[in-house]
Amino acid sequence: MREELESLVAEMIEKRILLDEAVGAFEKKFIQAALSKTNGNQSKAAEVLGVHRNTLSPKITLHKLNGHR
Numbered sequence: 001m002r003e004e005l006e007s008l009v010a011e012m013i014e015k016r017i018l019l020d021e022a023v024g025a026f027e028k029k030f031i032q033a034a035l036s037k038t039n040g041n042q043s044k045a046a047e048v049l050g051v052h053r054n055t056l057s058p059k060i061t062l063h064k065l066n067g068h069r
């Protein structure tokens with residue numbers, strides 16, 4: 001997994017993807033995966049992600065996620 005991540009980061013740098021854009025995209029995908037795993041249950045998704053539900057809820061709104069996908 002480490003090699004895949006290093007390769008992905010190198011490719012993103014080569015394509016001039018900015019850090020904020022990369023972090024935002026990663027965060028969105030990470031939250032989507034947690035919501036999917038927990039069938040859209042935000043409290044359980046927050047637990048899976050290791051954050052408080054009050055931290056997760058605004059991020060769901062920010063990334064325009066509603067439920068799970």
